[in-house]
Amino acid sequence: MEVYLPIAGMSINIVLLAGLGAMVGFLSGLFGVGGGFIMTPLMMMAGIPPAVAAASDSNQIVAGAASGAFAHWRLRNVDFKMGTVLLLGGLVGGTIGVQIVKVLRELGNIEFVMKALYVLMLSTIGGLMFMESLATIRGRGIRKSASPAKPRKASIWSRLPLQMHFRQSNLQTSAIFPFTIAMFVGALAALLGVGGGFIMVPAMIYIIGMPTIVAVGTDLFQIVVTTANVTFQQAVMNHTVDLLLAMILLLGSTVGAQFGARVGRRLRGEQIRILLAIIVLVFAVKFIFDLLLQPANLITLAGGQGGH
Amino acid sequence: MQIARAIPPRFHVFACVMFLFLLVPAITRAQVSEVVTVTTKRTVDIGLMYNGDYIYFFGNIPDASADVIVRLTSTGDAPMTVTRKGKVAFFWMNVKQFTVTGLPLLYKIHSTRPIRQILDPALAKELGIGYDVLKEQMKLELVRGESQPDDRDIVFDGVLKLKQDAILYNIDEQRIEVTGGAIFKHYFRFPSAAKEGTYRAESYVIQNGKLVGKGVDEIVIRKSGIEAAFTRMAGEQPVLYGFVAVVVALGMGLLVGFIFKKGGGH
Numbered sequence: 059m060e061v062y063l064p065i066a067g068m069s070i071n072i073v074l075l076a077g078l079g080a081m082v083g084f085l086s087g088l089f090g091v092g093g094g095f096i097m098t099p100l101m102m103m104a105g106i107p108p109a110v111a112a113a114s115d116s117n118q119i120v121a122g123a124a125s126g127a128f129a130h131w132r133l134r135n136v137d138f139k140m141g142t143v144l145l146l147g148g149l150v151g152g153t154i155g156v157q158i159v160k161v162l163r164e165l166g167n168i169e170f171v172m173k174a175l176y177v178l179m180l181s182t183i184g185g186l187m188f189m190e191s192l193a194t195i196r197g198r199g200i201r202k203s204a205s206p207a208k209p210r211k212a213s214i215w216s217r218l219p220l221q222m223h224f225r226q227s228n229l230q231t232s233a234i235f236p237f238t239i240a241m242f243v244g245a246l247a248a249l250l251g252v253g254g255g256f257i258m259v260p261a262m263i264y265i266i267g268m269p270t271i272v273a274v275g276t277d278l279f280q281i282v283v284t285t286a287n288v289t290f291q292q293a294v295m296n297h298t299v300d301l302l303l304a305m306i307l308l309l310g311s312t313v314g315a316q317f318g319a320r321v322g323r324r325l326r327g328e329q330i331r332i333l334l335a336i337i338v339l340v341f342a343v344k345f346i347f348d349l350l351l352q353p354a355n356l357i358t359l360a361g362g363q364g365g366h
Numbered sequence: 367m368q369i370a371r372a373i374p375p376r377f378h379v380f381a382c383v384m385f386l387f388l389l390v391p392a393i394t395r396a397q398v399s400e401v402v403t404v405t406t407k408r409t410v411d412i413g414l415m416y417n418g419d420y421i422y423f424f425g426n427i428p429d430a431s432a433d434v435i436v437r438l439t440s441t442g443d444a445p446m447t448v449t450r451k452g453k454v455a456f457f458w459m460n461v462k463q464f465t466v467t468g469l470p471l472l473y474k475i476h477s478t479r480p481i482r483q484i485l486d487p488a489l490a491k492e493l494g495i496g497y498d499v500l501k502e503q504m505k506l507e508l509v510r511g512e513s514q515p516d517d518r519d520i521v522f523d524g525v526l527k528l529k530q531d532a533i534l535y536n537i538d539e540q541r542i543e544v545t546g547g548a549i550f551k552h553y554f555r556f557p558s559a560a561k562e563g564t565y566r567a568e569s570y571v572i573q574n575g576k577l578v579g580k581g582v583d584e585i586v587i588r589k590s591g592i593e594a595a596f597t598r599m600a601g602e603q604p605v606l607y608g609f610v611a612v613v614v615a616l617g618m619g620l621l622v623g624f625i626f627k628k629g630g631g632h
Contacts, residue, residue, distance in 0.1 A: 062416035062558060064589065064596045069417040069558035117611050124619025129626070170459035282619075286612045293608030297600050301611050302592070308615055312622035349457045356451045357524020358460075 065300035066110045072306060074104070079118065079310025086119075086311065087126040087318025089259065089274060089334045096341070097307070106303070113292035114303045119285045121308035122315045127278035129319035135275030140224045140236060140268070145280040147237040148254070151244025152284055156291075159249055170349070175249065177345045183260050184338035190264075191331035229267060236266055244284065255281060256338055263331070270327030401569050401581030402426050408583075410556060411590040418533075418558040422551065425569050425581055430547030432573040433477065433484045437495055438554050440471040441564045448521055450511070462511030464521060468503040472534045472560050476541035476552050484572050493570055493577070497526065497537065533557040562588050 060069045082097045097118065101111035130136055162171055224231070239261050247254030255277050262273035293299040322330060403425040410419045427434065445467045452461035475495055477484065490496050494503075501522045508517070529535035534557060542552040554567070564586050571579030589597055599607045 060415060060417035060558075062412055062414060062593060064593045065600055067559065067561055117615055120612060120615035121619040124616050125622050128620055128623035132623075170457065174457075282616070286616070289612055289615070290608040293600070293611055294604045297604055299600070299608065299611050301596055301600075301607070301614070304611065305614065305618075308618050312619050315619075316622060316626040349459075351458070352453075353451055353458060355524055355527055357521055357528065358449050358451070359446055359525070359528060 061302070061306065063106070063110075063300050063303045065298065066106050066114075066303055068105060070104060070106075075303070075306045076310040078104075079122075079307035080314040081310075082307075083122045083125070083311025083314025084318040084321075085314075085337070086122045086255075086278070087129060087315035087320075088322045089255070089318075089330060089337075096337075099344075109296065109298045110300050110303070113289070113296065113298035114300045114307070116285045116289040116292060117299050117301065117304035118307040118311055120282060120289060121304075122311035123278045123281040123285065125312040126315040126319050127275065127282055129316055130271075130275030130278060133271075133275070133319070133323060135271050136279050137224055137268070137272055137276045138279065140229075140266075141276045141279040143233050143236050144240040144258070144276070145283045147240025148244035148247070148280060148284045149287060151241035151246075152248045152288065154241075155245035155248025158245065162249075172249065173345050173349055175246070177342055177349065179246070179257065180338050180342035180345070183257065184335050184342055186264075187260055187331050188335035188339065191328040191335060194328040195332065224268075231266065236262075239265060240280070247284070248288070254284070256334070259334070260331075263327075270330060271322065274322065274330070398577055399428055399571075399579045401428075401571055401579040403567075403569055403581040403583050405567075405583050405585065408585060410585065410587045412562070412587065412593050413591050414593065416558060416593070418560070419556045420553050421556065421585060422553045423567065423569070423583065424549060424551045427544060427548060427550055427571060428579055429571075429573055430544075432571050432578060433479055434542050434544070434550045434569060434571055435475065435477040435481065435484060435493075435495060436542065436552065436567055436569045437493070438472065438474040438476075438565060438567045439494075440473075440560070441566055443467065444469065444471040446525070447509075448525060450517075450520060450524070462517075463509040464517070465507040465509055466504060466521065466525065467507075468505045469500060469525065471563070472556075472565065473500065473529075474535070474554060475537040476554070477539050478542045478544060478550070480539045481537075485575055489572075489575065489577065493568075495570075497535075532559045534559055556585075556587065560587060 059072050061072045061075070062069045078097070078100055082100075085096070098108075098111050098115045101115065102108055106114075127136065240258070243254045243258050243261065246257060258277050258280070259273050262268045262277060263270055266273075268276070289299060325333075403423060405424075406422040407419070410421070423436065425434070445465060446469070448464045448466050449460040450462040450464070451458050454461065475481070481490065481495060485493075485495075491499050491502075494500075501518075504518070504522055506518055506521060526535060533555065542550050544550050550569075556565075564584055567583040567585065569579075569581040569583075570577060588594075596607075599610075
């Protein structure tokens with residue numbers, strides 16, 4: 059059964075689209091990632107013009123993340139105080155990031171820069187996370203739980219102003235620290251057109267020192283706000299949001315996110331991390347191949363046949 | 367006869383030559399007759415379940431031995447931004463950018479027999495039939511990067527492949543059927559990638575390498591219902607549209623959360 063997407067300017071199988079949304083939503087609820095870094099490339103492979111794919115993906119992420127955040131909130135995994143600090147940093151960073159994107163687009167090779175950044179980041183994060191969680195599972199190696207790490211972190215950051223106690227995460231640290239990280243992640247997220255969870259969650263776990271499941275829930279909360287902002291701006295400035303496309307995707311992703319949150323509750327932190335690490339590494343490899351192999355067609359229609 | 371003998375012989379010749387000069391164009395002009403065509407649809411409405419459409423064309427042939435070539439194109443300008451990839455160090459990336467004009471969004475040719483057997487390149491060019499004619503119409507403007515001698519070839523071949531994959535460009539030399547030596551029929555497929563606008567189908571009847579008949583049909587593609595409403599809101603009221611997009615997403619997310627709360631139970 060086909061459906062015609064008005065802004066994308068093409069028809070697509072409705073079951074395929076909803077299924078894609080469900081799969082990505084599941085991962086969103088499980089790992090606390092928005093899913094954007096998988097969803098946008100998958101949509102482009104299905105033939106949707108890149109600009110419309112990215113903007114409609116942001117729209118879809120709002121729903122999946124809201125669904126997952128809600129589930130985690132009821133499971134008491136959301137640290138709202140930390141989340142607010144993070145999202146403020148994310149909004150600032152995202153705005154800066156959009157400006158950088160504009161400059162890069164004028165220079166003309168935004169796609170290459172994006173893929174190269176993806177490869178660098180995904181392989182670093184994926185690799186480190188894989189090794190760490192593997193070591194934890196095997197019982198040897200550094201245990202990155204909050205208690206032994208906290209005294210070290212507290213001494214470095216306790217001299218900074220804006221000390222806050224984050225009850226849910228069981229942390230006492232300066233608010234400047236998560237704000238700065240979130241700003242950096244936000245800029246990167248705008249550059250890559252994603253929610254940023256796949257950087258943010260490891261950063262929250264390893265650098266800030268939050269427990270895994272609280273990092274996941276809090277990140278989802280932060281994503282809802284930042285992607286709602288991106289969606290709105292894309293609709294107003296670029297007219298690239300295809301609401302019908304987003305609606306079909308989010309029908310799948312909201313349901314998928316609920317199942318993902320439940321499965322996440324049953325797994326231990328290090329199990330979630332190793333699964334996420336494997337997925338991240340798979341995508342790093344995929345992008346490396348994209349950059350190194352000769353494409354089938356040297357010519358591409360930039361801006362696409364559909365969308366604006 | 368009396369009068370004829372009275373007119374000097376030189377004038378005779380002059381009159382005969384003049385007569386021939388007038389007659390020849392009269393004969394050839396009169397021979398491009400009007401081809402009557404009928405289509406199964408004149409407007410295509412893009413609704414929710416739209417997946418492209420098929421339109422059948424029927425027309426009359428003045429002579430059983432004639433051939434028919436039909437050319438379907440989009441009207442209006444369709445400029446494209448095209449990028450070309452090249453290898454830099456180990457990596458493939460966009461190294462050039464062009465603005466391409468002169469190529470239509472959709473271009474289809476149907477005929478009764480291989481085109482080369484029906485008409486010569488000069489008439490093909492005049493009627494605008496064939497990919498090589500399109501290539502000549504293509505205008506390339508280099509926006510970024512260095513110009514190379516094979517740019518035109520690579521760009522045209524690349525664009526042609528993209529268009530053929532989207533079923534927007536097609537040449538089918540056996541598509542048109544002739545029934546009873548008097549009526550020709552065929553159908554055009556409009557892919558879902560064919561955007562809103564007016565499309566023109568020109569039916570040419572060719573005999574002995576000359577154009578003897580011509581007919582024109584126009585097909586309009588437009589959006590209807592929800593599709594039209596979304597497109598209009600996105601374009602004309604983007605702030606409302608953006609707001610609706612976010613609210614719908616939030617609402618769906620929270621609604622599903624509530625539903626699952628009742629189902630799951632802790």
